[in-house]
Amino acid sequence: MTAAAVTSCNPVLVQSRKQQGLPHSVVSWRFSPSSPFATTRAPSRATSRRASRRPLRVAAFVNPKPTVLVTDNLGEAGIDLLKRYANVDCSYDLSLEELCAKISLCDALIVTGGTKVTREVFESSGGRLRVVGRVGVGIDNVDVAAATEHGCLVVNAPTADTVAAAEHGIALLTSMARKIAQADASMKAGKWQRSTFLGVSLLGKRLAVMGFGRVGSEVARRAKGLGMNVIAHDPFAPLDRARAIGVDMVSFDEAIATTDFISLHLPLTPATSKMFNDVTFSRMKRGVRIVNVARGGVIDEEALLRALESGIVAQAALDVFTEEPPPEEDKLVRHRNVTVTPHLGASTMEAQEGVAIEIAEAVIEALKGELTATAVNAPMLSMEVISELSPYVEIAEKLGRLAVQLVSGGTGIRSVRIYYGSAREHDDLDTHYLRAMIIKGLVEPTSSVFVNLVNADFVAKQRGLRLTEEKVSLDGSPENPIEYIQVQIANVESKFASAISDSGEISVEGRLKDGKPHLTKVGSFRVDVSLEGSLLLCRQVDKPGMIGKVGSILGKENVNINYMSVGRIAPWKLAVMTIGVDEEPSREALRKIRELQDVEEFVLLKL
Numbered sequence: 014m015t016a017a018a019v020t021s022c023n024p025v026l027v028q029s030r031k032q033q034g035l036p037h038s039v040v041s042w043r044f045s046p047s048s049p050f051a052t053t054r055a056p057s058r059a060t061s062r063r064a065s066r067r068p069l070r071v072a073a074f075v076n077p078k079p080t081v082l083v084t085d086n087l088g089e090a091g092i093d094l095l096k097r098y099a100n101v102d103c104s105y106d107l108s109l110e111e112l113c114a115k116i117s118l119c120d121a122l123i124v125t126g127g128t129k130v131t132r133e134v135f136e137s138s139g140g141r142l143r144v145v146g147r148v149g150v151g152i153d154n155v156d157v158a159a160a161t162e163h164g165c166l167v168v169n170a171p172t173a174d175t176v177a178a179a180e181h182g183i184a185l186l187t188s189m190a191r192k193i194a195q196a197d198a199s200m201k202a203g204k205w206q207r208s209t210f211l212g213v214s215l216l217g218k219r220l221a222v223m224g225f226g227r228v229g230s231e232v233a234r235r236a237k238g239l240g241m242n243v244i245a246h247d248p249f250a251p252l253d254r255a256r257a258i259g260v261d262m263v264s265f266d267e268a269i270a271t272t273d274f275i276s277l278h279l280p281l282t283p284a285t286s287k288m289f290n291d292v293t294f295s296r297m298k299r300g301v302r303i304v305n306v307a308r309g310g311v312i313d314e315e316a317l318l319r320a321l322e323s324g325i326v327a328q329a330a331l332d333v334f335t336e337e338p339p340p341e342e343d344k345l346v347r348h349r350n351v352t353v354t355p356h357l358g359a360s361t362m363e364a365q366e367g368v369a370i371e372i373a374e375a376v377i378e379a380l381k382g383e384l385t386a387t388a389v390n391a392p393m394l395s396m397e398v399i400s401e402l403s404p405y406v407e408i409a410e411k412l413g414r415l416a417v418q419l420v421s422g423g424t425g426i427r428s429v430r431i432y433y434g435s436a437r438e439h440d441d442l443d444t445h446y447l448r449a450m451i452i453k454g455l456v457e458p459t460s461s462v463f464v465n466l467v468n469a470d471f472v473a474k475q476r477g478l479r480l481t482e483e484k485v486s487l488d489g490s491p492e493n494p495i496e497y498i499q500v501q502i503a504n505v506e507s508k509f510a511s512a513i514s515d516s517g518e519i520s521v522e523g524r525l526k527d528g529k530p531h532l533t534k535v536g537s538f539r540v541d542v543s544l545e546g547s548l549l550l551c552r553q554v555d556k557p558g559m560i561g562k563v564g565s566i567l568g569k570e571n572v573n574i575n576y577m578s579v580g581r582i583a584p585w586k587l588a589v590m591t592i593g594v595d596e597e598p599s600r601e602a603l604r605k606i607r608e609l610q611d612v613e614e615f616v617l618l619k620l
């Protein structure tokens with residue numbers, strides 16, 4: 014047995030080979046609280062028992078259909094799709110107060126760029142909001158950090174408006190070069206000014222595409238078709254994509270200093286905010302022409318105005334603005350050398366229908382608990398990985414629950430070690446989901462925080478939990494992804510001293526047996542008990558009659574034992590008895606067991 018591949022609580026994923034390119038259709042979680050995105054707590058035992066006798070899933074009878082709030086105009090095709098699965102509330106133009114008032118009744122929210130989904134919205138949702146769908150690409154109007162903290166998934170519809178945005182960029186480029194908008198306005202004002210609107214040709218001119226993602230690369234492809242010499246700047250884009258289109262990737266400085274046209278296709282992030290400012294404009298070729306169909310905030314608009322006045326920038330064509338709509342008397346909008354459109358990049362019939370369908374599908378998938386490919390703030394786990402790991406999810410959460418209940422004191426839980434025994438190659442075991450469920454088990458019993466796949470790492474970090482994971486290589490068949498999971502809490506005292514392993518940590522281990530989760534080790538004691546109902550852990554002198562004495566106390570109380578095992582160091586010395594019970598014994602019964610002669614310590618743990 015060798016320990017290796019230590020990873021810490023880190024959202025960066027190790028992609029398994031099996032994760033690549035597999036279909037997304039294996040399992041669904043619907044409203045089950047075991048959904049990776051479920052934001053509700055697991056039901057009480059009484060509720061679970063009632064529910065298990067009914068054909069409906071646990072939460073399905075609490076809320077048979079999810080409610081989706083749509084706050085900006087969404088294409089009919091998307092609304093129709095949503096209605097097949099959810100109650101759809103289309104309430105447009107809500108104020109922030111109105112949105113906050115409604116949100117606690119909604120499972121999903123769908124917005125375009127027109128609604129600001131701020132921290133207050135997540136705080137007002139009371140944990141019910143499970144997914145925010147952004148119609149389109151830009152998620153700069155959604156507070157993604159707040160969404161993550163609240164365990165709310167954010168999905169977008171990033172592909173359906175790419176061509177529309179690229180076409181709009183080209184439309185602005187060509188109409189700017191030929192002053193189409195100005196000429197149109199002049200004719201409509203009754204004039205005929207043929208010599209006023211002298212344009213520039215695009216053929217052979219140099220165009221710098223800033224941001225070579227979906228839209229940027231489509232703009233580049235089209236500009237090449239117009240005979241332009243296209244270069245691009247994007248430190249994160251794959252070089253082969255550029256090579257395939259015949260575009261040279263260059264540094265930022267080279268891109269801005271040498272070109273006749275600059276087209277912006279960057280996301281708005283802290284790094285790109287006001288990236289085009291007095292300093293960058295001053296380094297541009299005099300007479301440069303700029304197109305922006307990305308986000309207004311990447312340009313310092315006052316600096317652009319100064320650059321236009323000084324002649325550094327000859328013309329600008331803008332579809333997007335820092336403030337939308339811009340103020341009425343905005344000097345940039347009114348500038349003679351600026352062509353503007355009111356954020357129309359995605360405004361084609363085809364794109365609007367496409368994004369409506371794309372977002373409706375993504376939101377429905379997310380509500381079903383399926384991982385959607387366009388999730389912005391969740392790890393990219395394929396459905397195959399989720400499906401394969403789902404039998405271990407229950408073990409993971411329950412081991413977390415058991416371990417935390419065993420803590421009695423110390424400095425608070427700071428250091429948690431997780432061991433995964435597996436015959437798989439290290440890079441073929443993605444533990445993200447299991448780690449999230451262990452964190453859920455550790456945190457939820459002692460707090461009001463809801464933990465799911467989206468917010469688990471954040472919650473752990475916020476609570477100062479340092480998690481380390483080790484994959485332990487085992488011989489055997491790699492058929493099963495995991496042989497056992499062990500959760501250890503270091504530097505704490507335990508209310509059940511036998512749960513402290515030889516190395517000094519509270520330690521619990523579980524594995525699947527006949528498809529059912531079992532507790533297989535407590536501290537240094539081997540045990541075997543099914544992880545269901547409640548557990549009694551009892552350390553006693555190993556001698557005849559002890560099992561019978563405990564069993565008869567429980568029997569008199571009509572408490573059904575579902576599983577039991579005894580693990581011992583050596584005959585006639587100490588033993589640890591683990592008893593799984595369907596009903597929770599009364600205090601009196603627990604007292605009687607605790608007071609039995611030869612019982613050294615005893616604890617009741619709830620799963």
Ligand SMILES: NC(=O)c1ccc[n+]([C@@H]2O[C@H](COP(=O)([O-])OP(=O)(O)OC[C@H]3O[C@@H](n4cnc5c(N)ncnc54)[C@H](O)[C@@H]3O)[C@@H](O)[C@H]2O)c1
Pocket residue numbers: 149150151152171174175178223224225226227228229246247248249250278279280281284285306307308332333356357358359360
């Ligand atoms: N006007 C509209 O209606 C409209 C429509 C669609 C998209 N958009 C906007 O266009 C932009 C691009 O969209 P997309 O779908 O192509 O996104 P994308 O994520 O596919 O591409 C963005 C590219 O920018 C690059 N990038 C990020 N930071 C950078 C930096 N600091 N320097 C250089 N490159 C950087 C990324 O590597 C990525 O390749 C987004 O801002 C989006 O919101 C606007």
Ligand SMILES: O=C(O)[C@H](O)COP(=O)(O)O
Pocket residue numbers: 125126127148149150151152174356358359
């Ligand atoms: O980010 C996008 O996809 C576009 O800017 C469209 O945004 P909108 O939905 O606000 O028009």
